[in-house]
Amino acid sequence: MQRKVIIAGGGTGGHIFPAIAIANALKKIEPDIDILFVGALGKMEMEKVPQAGYPIEGLEIAGFNRSNMLKNLLLPFKILKSLGQARRIMQRFQPDVVVGVGGYASFPMLKQAQRKGIPTLIQEQNSFAGKTNKLLGKKAKKICVAYDNMEVFFPADKLIQTGNPVRNSITQSAVSKEEALAHFGLSKDKKTVFVVGGSLGAKSINEALLPLLPTFEGKNIQLIWQTGKPFYDTARSAAAPYATQVKVFDFINLMDFAYKAADVVISRAGALAIAELCVVKKPVIFVPYPFAAEDHQTSNAMSLVNKKAALIIKDHETGTQLGTTLFSLVQNKALMEQLEQNIGTLGNANADMVIAKEVLKII
The missing domain is CATH 3.40.50.2000 (Glycogen Phosphorylase B;)
Known part of the structure; x- marks a missing residue:
């Protein structure tokens, strides 16, 4: 039975390269595994992920804009729209698990997976967890971290200290x-x-x-x-x-x-x-x-x-x-x-x- 994984997130190389490293490792363990990336339209993952040989779908999502408050007026609509897009991707792809690596697209995908009872794993790269990961962490099955003392942000029984993935090159x-x-x-x-x-x-x-x-x-x-x-x-x-x-x-x-x-x-x-x-x-x-x-x-x-x-x-x-x-x-x-x-x-x-x-x- 072919297993299916969605890896969601991106925005910067700091999120994308570890995500690709995880995908490559999954392929090494299970060569026929089906992996779909979900990113934010217009962000660098839409280019880097296909270059690494994986399919990607984009959500219309943006982050909170600290320098231009006017742009945030559209944010609630973008979040709602991206939640709808995420739901449709889930229905179409039917993943067995959803992995969030941080970045804008992580939230709608993990939120919808958790609503449907699909297991989720968070890869928190930083020593200070972001707001969305803290929210999602309550219902995640596992949270892979790179730093000590992360139980300040997440339930201690879900934490695994793995370090951050580094490119094979x-x-x-x-x-x-x-x-x-x-x-x-x-x-x-x-x-x-x-x-x-x-x-x-x-x-x-x-x-x-x-x-x-x-x-x-x-x-x-x-x-x-x-x-x-x-x-x-x-x-x-x-x-x-x-x-x-x-x-x-x-x-x-x-x-x-x-x-x-x-x-x-x-x-x-x-x-x-x-x-x-x-x-x-x-x-x-x-x-x-x-x-x-x-x-x-x-x-x-x-x-x-x-x-x-x-x-x-x-x-x-x-x-x-x-x-x-x-x-x-x-x-x-x-x-x-x-x-x-x-x-x-x-x-x-x-x-x-x-x-x-x-x-x-x-x-």
Whole structure:
């Protein structure tokens, strides 16, 4: 009997890539399993999921808009409409289980599944659970989490600490440091810093780096800089005089190469980025995105900082603190080793398989 799974959610790479990793793990265990993704129309999952080889249907749903209150007037209608669309998808596809990975489409699908008595599993990626997941958690069969103390948000008997799924291209990468540096045209005799601000880039980090470019050259430190599309042209022209040492990209597809080349990473503190950094064991300076819902990025980062597994700079202090913190870390071998050792103990390269097995258990 072919089993059927709906995986709902998305909105950002942080939700989509773990969802695809769970789907791949389900296929590995049960090759003939039927998987349907449900996302939000116009969001990046509508492109990334088909690229990974899975079908996806889109709901007309949006989130609460904090910057434009007028747009929220339509929100109740969009939620009602998406609940209707979700109900029709359920009737047509008849899933055995629905998995929610967070993001807008998660709520209508899990809500309708729970109304119909279809088992649901929530994959909560952050250390601070969002409002919708807290609501849905009451009726979910299982909640897979990545952080300690999540019983503050969810019924303790439903929690399973699995860690966050990380893409196979990172967990199973065989690239050597020499190959990675050669790929970026960098020297193996210099320290390398990798800066990544999520798939869209991070304005505060990008702006703080501009005046530091001469210092990178002066201190003989190399930089791999993922800027995101909006800042790419600015960064590229600023980096032109330092082209041998500063490599600028709007987006990096081969993340395993960038991680392997790096001695230190500067990153936002989304759940996916943290899961990857724990697996690749890199000293990291987090600059949490301050406008994430419930400021969950700060809470994610602090759970590592408190274990002496990372450093943190507040977003509004990036301009004054980034250079000092970064250059003193690169020169402090003992601190780099300590951060590397401690972050390495928190990684779980097997989270996708653990979660997939839990999904199949509740059918």
